[in-house]
Each structure stands twice: as C-alpha cells, then as structure tokens.
Amino acid sequence: MTRRVLITGGAGFVGSHLCDHYLSEGAEVVALDNEVTGRAQNLAHLAENPRFRFVRADVVAGIPDDVGHVDLILHMASLASPPFYKRFQVETLEVGSLGTQRCLELAAKTGARVVFASTSEVYGDPSVSPQPESYWGNVNPVGPRSMYDESKRYGEALLTAFRATRGVNTGIVRIFNTYGPRMRWDDGRVVTSFLVQVIKGEPLTLHGSGQQTRSFCYIADLVDGITRFAATDHAGPVNLGNPDNEMTIRALGERVCQIFGVPESFGPPLPRQDENDPQQRRPDTTLAKTLLDWVPKTSLEFGLRATHAYLKGELGS
Ligand code: UDP
DSSP: OOOEEEEETTTSHHHHHHHHHHHHTTOEEEEEEOOSSOOGGGGGGGTTOTTEEEEEOOGGGOOOGGGOOOSEEEEOOSOOSHHHHHHSHHHHHHHHHHHHHHHHHHHHHHOOEEEEEEEGGGGBSOSSSSBOTTOOOBOOTTSTTHHHHHHHHHHHHHHHHHHHHHOOEEEEEEEOOEEOTTSOTTSOOHHHHHHHHHHHTOOBOOBTTSOOEEEOEEHHHHHHHHHHHHTSOOOOOEEESOTTOEEEHHHHHHHHHHHTTOOOOBOSOBOOSOTTOOSOOOBOOHHHHHHHOOOOOOOHHHHHHHHHHHHHHHHTO
C-alpha cells in the first residue's frame, strides 16, 4: 500500500525538499502550510504530480479532516529564522505548542509516526561544545530568542508525553544551521545575507564581533538524515548538523568572498544580534552516525555555490 506522508511547513525550505524526497520514493504527500514564511513557488514543480496535494491551512487551527489517513507526519512548520520568529512571536510559540499537539492528536488516531523538527536552539547559548543530545542547554526563558527556543523545548516535552501516555510513535530531530536552495533571500540568516550581499556587490554585515561560531549543513544532507530517522521508531532526540565545519561568522564571510572571487569587504560592525546570540555551536553527531549511519557529505563550497546560483535566479541577476 502507498504510504501517505503529511508534511507541515511543506512549502518551506526544509519541508519542500522533504516533499520531493517522499514523492521520489513513491509515497503520497500532503503538504500543509499557511504561507507565512513558506512559499507555494517551492512546490510549483509538483503541481501536476497526482500523488501530491497542497493544503493551505494553519496547523495551529487544526489539521483539516480531508487530509485523511496518514502513516507519517513530519512537523516542520515553524518560523525558523531569528528575524521572522522575533516578528511573529506568539505565532512561533503557537506552532511549536498547539501545532505540535494537533500533529500528535492526529497520530494518536491514525497510528502515524510523528517526527518533530526541533533545533540546536534548545541548547541556547551553550556552555559545552560540541553539544551532545544529553546536554540540557542554557536557555533564557524570557530572553530575545525565548519564543523560538521554548516553543521547541515545549514541543519536545509534548512528544515525550504523548509517547509515554498515549503510545504515539514519536521522534525528535534537533536541526543545526542548515542552508541551501529555497531559503528565502530575505530571511536574514547569515548564509543568505552574505550570498545576497556578494550578488549585489555590497559589503558583508557582521553582527557583533564575528567571532561567534556556527556549523553549516547542506539541505540534501539534512533531508537524508531526517528521512533515515523517520524510517526508525526511535524517540530521539538526535542531532542533525555538520560536525566538521564549525567556523566563526567572520571566517564564513572570508570563505564566501574567496569562493566567489570578490574582494573581502565587511561593513562597519553592527551590534550583536541579541544578548543571547549563541557564541559557539557545533553538533555532536555520534548518535546520528551510530543509529542512522548518517554523516553529512556535501562540501561547504559545493553547497554555497548551489545556494548562490539559486539566490541569483531569485534576485533575477
Ligand atoms: N549574522 C551576521 N550577519 C548577518 C546575519 C547573521 O553576522 O548578516 C550572525 C548572527 O548574529 C549569528 C550568526 O550570524 O551570530 C548566525 O545567524 P543566523 O541568523 O544565520 O542563525 P542562528 O544560528 O542565529 O539561528
């Protein structure tokens, strides 16, 4: 029997790539999205596919009945970039809490597995590095990122409770910084900002010292990790991110300039994005490697080139 997969946030960056993956495997896919940050254009190429359906709806308001039976639910809907989640604070809290509950209730009825897109932000501004799943984090519950961090922490707690008390097959993935085609050019994240600045011939914007670190994972690797994990019955949490390319934001800027052959040019330093901006971030992916035989394979250069080409097309330049 054909599997039916529901992907909330299906018109978003990660969600739309997951739609492609499951369709390529022969599954039926329902993408649910309220298009606050997701974009129907990410799914336009699937319009003629008879196994694909797009439902414009907000998961917080409830999953429409006519979505029907599903075997797997991937709850990817969220405001994922700091400028967006700071703009839509209550909506961010709702989609991680109520939205997650809607998915779990449907799963309790249908027997579906639910995979929840959690985040490296559950570790807050971490005091250990790299971050293993066993680290409880350093999150400010009333800080400038709390709407995102706490919505995801609450979502994790909700999955844990539904598994314990209602026997739902739940799985938590903690996604670290990921980039690639279909990111919005205006989402304000560092990879898109730097690439758009290179395309427009503008200086790169560094927030704070530029000494804060991130590790960057390419979308194809993330999709590979999520789908491997979704195929298990494991509860997680499991970290998915690139453990091998932690770098400072300044070093990322330098690398971007070098790859695209433009002179290194940073604008005047901007204030730190916020006082809880994590100063270091690198996933410990030992569990993903052991459990899923998963390691990211895409080089930063390949990934940046693919993303640059996509953004150039988006900007019409
Ligand atoms: N950042 C920057 N310049 C930009 C955009 C972001 O220096 O144009 C910094 C930001 O302050 C943060 C890091 O890059 O320290 C990563 O930011 P991003 O928004 O990509 O993701 P986060 O990991 O904070 O969710």
